Amino acid sequence: MNDLIQISLADRQALNAIDTLERNCFPGHCYPDFFFRQALDCWPNGFLVAKDEENNILGYLLASSSDDPSVVWILSIAVADSARGKGVGTKLISQFLTTLPQGVNQVNLTVAPDNPAKALYSRIGFVEIGFESDYFGDNEPRLLMSYHKSSDS
């Protein structure tokens, strides 16, 4: 399946499908549709979608720049329930990491300590660098994980 998945930059036509995916993947705690519209203008090169051979959107990754030009943040990644465990998330992150702009050498993200996505990030090379017990408010702890680009990659 992995070979049939294409990763490309998100565009306006993809936004409805991304919004649906978001609401399904993060019920009650998701980004609103208008945020994605503005993300497209703010970080067009950090907004990736994974499509199957019929152009269905199976997942997305959204990353933003930060005040530090050497550091970017993965704000969100989600893969449709029916497509999980088949390498789509790995492919989205791997493609993002191999196309980091010149001068970017660190990628940060947060993840709930009990989210199985943590194992995926570790496998790819992210390491834990911090923890906040109330990152998103009461009972919303998050681990801060970071990927450091090696000088030869």
Ligand SMILES: CC(C)(COP(=O)(O)OP(=O)(O)OC[C@H]1O[C@@H](n2cnc3c(N)ncnc32)[C@H](O)[C@@H]1OP(=O)(O)O)[C@@H](O)C(=O)NCCC(=O)NCCS
């Ligand atoms: C996290 C997520 C993007 C991973 O996408 P994916 O396409 O299933 O990932 P891959 O197939 O490339 O990798 C699977 C790995 O992800 C982890 N994983 C997380 N959730 C999983 C799920 N529901 N099913 C299977 N694997 C899952 C496992 O550690 C697995 O590792 P393994 O292959 O060594 O067993 C996807 O599970 C998802 O959208 N989850 C809901 C939203 C979410 O929690 N996003 C992350 C917020 S920090």
